[in-house]
Amino acid sequence: MAETVASLSEERIAYLEGLVSQARTAAAVFTQYTQEDVDRIVKPMVLAGLEQAQYLARLAIEETRLGVVEDKALKNMVATEFVYNYIKDKRTVGAIREFPERGVVEVAEPIGVIFSLTPITNPTSTVLFKCIMAIKTRNAVIFSPHPSAGHCCYEAVRIMYEAAVKHGAPEGVFTCLESQTLQDNAYLMRHKDVGLIDATGGPGMVKAAYSSGKPALGVGPGNTPVYLEKTADLNMAVVDIITSKTFDNGTICASEQTVVIDDEIYDSVLQKFSDLGAHICNEKETELLGRTVIDPKTGYMQPMAVGQKATDIARMVGLSVKPKTKLLIAPIQGVGPEHPLSVEKLFPVLAVYRAKSVNEALTVCVDVNHAGGIGHTAVIFSRNDQIIQKFGEVMNAGRIIVNSPGSIGALGGVYNDMVPTFSFGCGTGGGNSTTDNVNVYNYLNIKRVARRTQAHMWFRVPNQIYFNMNAVENLRHFQSRSTIIITNPAMEQIGHVDTVRRHIPPETHVHVSVIPDAEPEVKVVMQGVEALNFYKADQIIALGGGSVIDAAKIMKLKYESPEADLEELAAPFLDLRKRVIQYPTEKVAQARLIAISTTSGTGSEVTPFAVLTDKEHGRKVTLADYSLSPDVAIVDPQFVMSMPKGLTADTGIDCLTHALEAGVSIFASPYTDSNAMQAIRMVFKFLPIAYEHPQDEEARTMMHNAACIAAIAFSNAAVGVNHALAHAFGARFGVAHGRANALMLPHVIAFNAGVPTKFMPSPNQRGYIAHKKYAMVADLLGLGGQTIDEKVKSLVAATEQLLDRLAIPRSIADLGISKEEFERAMPDLVKIAFDDPSWRSNPRMPLLSELGDLFWSAYRGRSLPTVAKAPQQQIAEEWSCV
Template sequence: MTKEVMQKNVDVKQDNYVVNDLASFEKKLNEVKKAQAEFSKFTQEQVDKIFMEAALAANHKRIYLAKMAREETQKGIIEDKVIKNNYAAEYTYNAYKNTKTCGVIERDEAFGFTKIAEPVGVIAAVIPTTNPTSTAIYKTLLALKTRNGMIISPHPGAKKSTIEAAKIILNAAVKAGAPEGIIAWIDEPTIELSAEMMKEADLILATGGPGMVKSAYSSGKPAVGVGAGNVPAIIDESADIKTAVNSIVLSKSFDYGMICASEQSTIVHKNIYDKVKKEFEYRGAFVVKGEEIDKIRKIILKENGGLNANIVGKSPFELGKLAGVDVPKTARIILVEAEETDFSEPLAHEKLSPILAMYKAKDYQDAVDKAAHLVEQGGLGHTSSLYIDEVNNKDKVKIFVDRMKTGRVLINTPSSQGAIGDLYNFKLAPSLTLGCGSWGGNSVSENVGVKHLINIKTVAERRENMLWFRTPDKVYFKKGCLPVAMKEFKEVLNKKRAFIVTDSFLYNNGYIKAITDRLDEMGILYTTFYDVEPDPTLRCAAEGAKAMKSFEPDLIIAFGGGSAMDAAKIMWVMYEHPEANFKDMAMTFMDIRKRVYTFPKMGEKAYFCAVASTAGTGSEVTPFAVITDQDEGIKYPLADYELMPDMAIIDSDLMMDMPPSLAASSGFDAMTHALEAYVAMLRSEPADGMALQAGKAIFDYLPDSNKNGKTAIKSKEKMAIASSMAGMAFANAFLGVCHSMAHKLGAFHHVQHGVANSLLIAEVIKYNCAEAPIKMGTFPQYKYPDCVERYAEFARFCGVKEGANDRATVDNLLKALEDLRKEIGLPMTIKETGIDEKAFLDSLDEMSVQAFNDQCTGANPRYPLIEELKQMYLNAYYGK
């Protein structure tokens, strides 16, 4: 079939019946739907060919269509309509010729992320009488680029030219391979047919008056529409007057002011007002004077207040005849001086004609106030304009931008040509549908383009989150390492003032001398804060921070167990960042990298060194600190890698005198760290290795370390290293609900932390071993409940007797942990610690809620219900 025959067939098929009632409309709609279903399968290459041929065809017919539109509507200027048609074809094509609108439009293999463009379906296009051919060209080209079908409802006063533009696009598209019937129109538009079109379409692309746009948004279907334009243009006293006036005249006279983005008012600083008015006259403006101002006012609005359609797109000469004012044929625009910006003033309205209101401003603020009021009266969301020396008046520009509730703010730009985009700017998308956002009652606040006419299907493949393994910059361990490690303070770091944080027992019994003697030898000044008690409070930390501020150290040494280190970490924060909000720091998070609160940068005032005196907490190598709010009685675990010590020193010489009870509780605390880290959702292979090695060492050496004290030299050293390894494991894998519950048991009933963990860990292991829990944790690495397998692996590595299967091996692990607790003298139930039953039960609900909200809960492999935590507390209390 030749191209000529194909062209003829297309015309015949479109003209073989007239769409003028509901039956013919329904028939046409079904044809478009069928064509769009076929079109939706086209490739990007096919679509781009169709898009180009359609744009070329429209551009070739730009003069023909302009003449037709002018003849039919008797509005505007042929030559300007030629420019609009040219713009609609050329700039729309140029903007989107390389845009992907078919199939995969974005793919990130590493992140498993794919975006796929899908057509919307059938688009209802409402075309205004002000731009009957250019808007038709623009909208049909967008539909073709996005594989959508389109039905057009032309304005009754411009139906011939609008339909002709649609035919030209359709014929060219079908020649290029598009399905026949992909673009259609209503031949005899009525309110009933337009309403039915909007009701049946998949998306409405509405351009026209406020009433029509409101109908589109009320149709029940998604709509992309525009709001009214009532553009104010301020001319500041710093502006280039010639440029400003010529730009406004160019814009306002273009197609006799029918572009909705054309200036409706200009607001001029009083210092240049007369000069500006004279320039307007020189540039072809007819300045209305005296009684003739009221004559112009009277033709702008109808009696009911709406815009008088008879003035739309008429020449200044024609407007003068209508008003009874002698306006010369050479006038480019009509300039009318005004004072009121309220809508009681007809000149304050959108006029869609070459009538421009001119206001005098007493100063810049007054000009901005007037402009803002004009926008609020009838142009919210659309466009505003400012002429100014922007280089030397950035503050004024900011004031204007901040005040204007418009989607487009133009600087030194003719607004008709500037707002539609890509003519006087390079990043504003070319468009003949200008969204006004929520200000103007629209769904979009930008220039409408292809992205608004496609559905984006996002394919998100499962990917595992990046993990990490972080430790202090330097970790010294082995018996006798303290003096060697401390040499760095002077020889490498050149520290001069050290602030030591410890507890009264270590201070009063002389254990602190191991540190202070070395500081004396190096000539480092120091002071000691030794009022840290078990379960340190915010009050204690605040006192220490106050002392730090007075002493101004460049080195902080935390010496002791978990309490001293936790207190020192909080003091460090308060010293370096007194403005930090503690409750924000304590806020729980799902992923430490995505927390709402950004922890302040640490180490800018002082280097932090943690020296362990016990083998258990692992705090010397972790980014955690537990602090108690003494007023609310809540124990908060803080977690952030900014809290990680810069240096950790683990010297078993400092642990030889640990009392058996402390060795037992802190050692079992380390065991709990290893167990929880090994099954935590955030676990990783490096953390796994640390957890396994720590668990085995604790099983092997904790009994001897606990029983034989100073003589258990090897066991003390092994326990010191095991404690730090378990600390590094949970510093990266995090913990679980055992620690969450232990924190609250300690806060409410002052149970030592390691003891609390020992009382709860068996219940937690049994709880986590559910193969079909009510809820499981949420993290991509954690694919399904596997705690039975994990605990069994842990047991086997630690030398626990293997059972017939993994579940039996876990039972043996529970028995081994129970035997270890008995051997080192830890209580077997919460009740045995001496907590009164009534007091325990009275606090149970609140403990359970707070445990649920604890930071450690989020990494537990089984996501707990509050009632489940409560039951575990009860089981641990009574020994069930």
Template sequence: MSSTVKDKDTALDERVEHLVRQARLAAAVFTQYSQKQVDAIVKAMTIAAIENAAVLAQAAHLETRMGCTEDKILKNYVASEFLYAQIKDKKTVGVIREFPEDNMVEISEPMGVILALAPVTNPTSTVIFKSIACAKTRNCAIFSPHLMAANASNQTAKILYDAALAAGAPKGFLGWTEKSPRLRKETERMMVHPEVDLIWATGGTNMVRAAYSSGKPALGVGSGNTPVYVHKSANISSATIDIIISKTFDNGTECPSEQTLVIDREIAQPMLAEFKRLGCHVCTTEETAKIADAVIDPKTGGMNYKMVGQPANFIAEQAGVQVAPRTKMILCQLEGDLRTHKLAVEKLMPVLGFVIVDSVQAGLNRALDINYAGGTGHTAGIFSQDEDVIEQFSLAINAGRVIVNCPTSIGGLGGVYNNLTTTLSFGCGTGGGNITSDNVSIKNLMNYKRVPRRKNQTMTFQTTKNIYINPGSIDHLRDLETRNAIIITSRSAARRGHLAMVMERMPADCRVDVFSDIGVEPDFQEVQKAAAAMRASQPDTIVALGGGSVLDAAKAIRLFYDYPELNQKDLAVNFLDFRHRIFEFPKTQKTQLVCIPTTSGTGSEVTPFAVVTDSEKNRKVSLVDEVLLPNVAIIDANLTRSLPAEITRDTAFDALTHALEALVSTYSSDYTDGLALEAMRLIFEALPEVLKKPNEVVWRHKLHNAACLAGMAIGNASVGLNHAMAHSIGAYFDIPHGRANSALLLTTVDYNSRVPNKFISVANYPIWIADKKYARAARFLGLVDKNAGPEGSPEEVEAAVAALKKAILELGLSTGQPLSIAELGVPLDKFQEAIPTLAVMSFEDMALKTNPCYPPGEDIVNLLISSYPPRVPVAQ
């Protein structure tokens, strides 16, 4: 009775289902195992492998007729004892690594069911290695051996499985496909089986390609073509022995073994003589041709598999080349163009090509010829005492492992000659069409769960070091330590008499120059012009005298004066978080900067900001860095006495906006909150009084202090949505900054106090509290009705926010400050036309990044629209 193909397929499917199900159940059960249980299993398997190393090596040799038993024993030891030494103390269960500095841990997760392919060249050592590695990582393996080595591979798997089971491993954690003519088909079925999680393919190119083509995650590692450069500085005797050891190891079946030597001419003859002395045969040109015919398959251009792992004498005999008995290795000079030479390919047998070169450059290029003839990503070797040459070689060659002054085969295995990870599976990276260039081991068999904890962001508080306050504090100028100063100011400072006030107080022995060409909105050209002027007089101090524009310009001027090599385009690169920004500012400044504000608004004298116009791109650029902080601020309200009412109002509302935005900023802190609240209190109290009694310096003083306090608040907490929109409106319609701010203030406070449509993702802003902070401000200002409800209750917070908005409205109405875009005199049609541009400009503004919520573009459009209608009835 004979079985049909269908019967055979059914039986095959049943075998596949059984194997995969056993592995699947075992994988599930393995998830419960502790590190201790796993380590006990690994130890038992290792002992079993060591105890059976010789038996299994013999079985492999008998079945495959490749290599030699003695070396296979050594491989089995490497795959067990050496691997164990490397992994026994490694954590593979639970938390496997901790990163205290990053507040993160790494936890392992098994991969599950692994289909593990074993090659004919290393049928037992590969199974030993993969079984132990899988056990250590709580994975389950189904072995698919090479048909020509299936009995030896499966015998190995069974020995290790029995040992593992006795040590407590889950039933079915190792499985294997039996030797049969349908083994390949069975493997193909498993490659696409839904319950197989990973394919770990070690073997021929076709098998590896099939693994990668299966659609499964695959660790496929394939063939190589190892070039070895023997530099003239090499120790000839030891290099020769190393190469013989390596290339004859298991009759050359190790894929990292040497394939072609590139030898410097200076040492070529002594080295070849040494090879001969030690029992190798160096072929003549005719003999080389015969060897090539014998070991290379003319159909494929690759090696003749009948010669793989065969002894040198057998190969010579097959090729018709006379060699001495017990010849260790056959060397063939590859003459002509190496790139087209038949023997310049992988030859897993004791046949070694060589070329002779006249320079390091030629040596590296010939090594690259071999490397790129089927060996990219795999292995390369160099013998040299010259570290420079070793580095040049390593940089040039594309290999996962560059073995230095060692046999490449045993050196590539790791653990014997060097500290490479022990493996029987050599990742070749993308050069070899692989996912990894590692010596594949337990590291590659785990899923890594990273468990990062939330960052506790370090906040800082920085401001100008020396702040002199009170009317008359300008007298401090007399004590300035300077011998050569420049006063940066605007023309209006001279008109208002401020320049004279400063000049009179500069130290007597100090040379003083004046640069008074700073305009209303200084651009980079003005900044560079001033810096150039300074280079002529070489001042050690800048005294900046004026409003926010002058002070900001002075900060930028000092930066370019101290560091002329700086590029303004680099400075202006936008950023999300200043700690991660691309451009690094200088750490220190060389020139002293003294800032004397003559308006009570920007607080620039205490902030690390400088806004400079980029005329080329018609935009304002915010420079932000602590290095911009002035050294000295002089807050002397006498300099604001002559400030016109309109500018007084505009600048005071600018300061009020600073305080309100700093209070609810995502970067606000207890340090900035206190400053913001007190600034608000002073503005609400002093502004109406200043406008009523403009010459009373006490109220001017309070307002001046308020601007400085609010400046310190934004200097650390920054601003928000209001400023983002005000920047765009101000730039588009040429509106003074403070006035643009006031026109938006009621809209933005209202918007920010409502539950956001989109929360902002900032690590140091864990809870949205903008409404509660506005309510706190209202309480601090004494605006909240005691009957509004228990403090902090939703109704009380709502009432407090409403009270705050009412107070802002009343302050605006009572002082005549515009509180809407219409009141700025912007015609409706022009405004409507500008809305799309304004929305984009606002959205891109840096100020938005610290707003307590993230306003989508649609919200910004709506906010602009709702900011337009006048807050006061327009006269008919």
């Protein structure tokens, strides 16, 4: 193509540049027009086209010698009136569609200059159609008509242009090459100021358009298969096919090419065709016809036959037919090069095929579809919805026309409610960018103005929570036929199991299942499920710490839904509401889960999480779903009065970490904040007392409640990077979860309070607020400080002091882990921490290097990173900042 462009003379280039410049100016000016301006121009254009429909049809016939004047006039009317009827109320300027519930508005942007190629077969109707589309969408068009249809197209453009400019369109909005060459087209197709090529023409021209590197709309070739199925209304089908195939002597590329007819109706269908003026070719005539109207070398139709009458074609071939013959029908036995008439024939010659079964009929239709007609049009006549549906599935066609004529049906708006067009998109199969019936929206750049939306949030808690001393007495309210208590050996030894049993209604059959005091394994869970099945349990009481309660949650899941695949349910997810894997809702059994916690930290009695150890694969599996949440939580401090000091400290800091991380989480809400803040206040006040005076009932009660309240917060707002670090470190070095959290906590507060290297997408928050939330906590605790920076520092210091008071080691080094050992572990620690889902709700997205820095900070201990200066703001505002 470069060579052909190079051969253009300077004068010719100046001429073409003049056309583009004129169009560009018009298109630029057009951008100022309103919808009302545009609609005021379109209507008189349509009326002008209608008025000149017959005149333009005659011109086209005189010039091209193709088609039928009456049909061409009709096409000109469809291209104006029907198209107008479709577009008249369509918005094409400014905001064209609004989706208030999604906060999205679509806004139209014109393309600018469109270079439009028009065909010989439908010359004037295509011009009328494209002119109306262009004005409706505020575009300018340079037309390049087929060389053998130049004059009629020029006239059509002139009529449209005069009507448009008279009613206010910018001058120069349409231009038409008076004569054109391939070089002209090549030059314009590649011109920098041409925004779109709209190519309706032969395959060569369409390919050239797509090869130009410009966005292009191109109509691919067709080869329309028709399935005439035995349940069809045969009289209607035969008339429709004749109407369509003879319309403008078959020049519409969507017209029928091969009709595949069920065996049972084949003879009667052919008889009906014959009765209505079709000539049925015998074998010899078919062979002669194929040899003459199809080029044996290329396999394509001969140009001399295009758009000619059936009688003229018969004369050309040497067939003897009746004078009023409308259509030549040629029976074929297959599709492909050996059956030349199975290709596209833009003239009134129709191939027919006798099919012995539905499957054979569909198969032959697929063959025809793939013999040059992919993406274009297919037709079916049938009353059988299943077959129609199957036909729609197997045909690769932008238009699948049912019980109506192919050519006129595909145009849209006459026999169906498809979009009216004179340009059929054929999808990627036809080398096109769209399968649409091209219309106004294809002539626009549609912009989307998307307003910020807030994700729907939630706040879920178990149905019932009983708390304070002797809350376990409430077990008497729960009727059960068969209850299983899941617990660990220590609970039995201390006598907690007996305490629980005392409060279960006497008529209940109770079985105790003791499991190891460790994170549950699959084997342990399945043994529990066996027991549940054996005793046909309708109630499970989980009595213990997080491990026991987690085990009970998973036992209940597998008991109620035995098909649940734990591995699949543990699949990673980013947003609980959009997760790929859904938890089962169908249940074969049902059991109430009552969780009685015996530590004040994990809050498992109210959380929707459960951790399972998969020893076989050497890993932990975290399950998360609100269906895992216990039905009833009993938060009775009598079960924690004997907790050892170390466990009190570790679980208490776990609780504080839950609350602090939920407080700054990107999923934090006023609902979770109220719980998180209350839990933080309770921990700072009562944890040291519970630690130093284990028998202080008030402190134990408050800490037990604080753990549950913090868990409610993080069940709904999730945790953060502190947990990701602690999980990786704790697993690697065998450090208890609460203690691992404690080692990271001051460093993570400082990290989150700094200006993030990378922000975490958080549509529900306005700006970065973690530092302000920490300052808010400092205010709540009365820690002092004037600025946000000072308040964050106060919080870090207060956290350090609390850890000191609890005698928690203040660095990883203090645990006796050597620097070398820690350094060796670092790559794995960083990798595992990054893979941990916990940080995905952290306000600050941690870089891999930052995870490493945090680990090292925790290793060194007190040399905390400096809290970065954050913008100062009144804290009071931040109460409503989420």
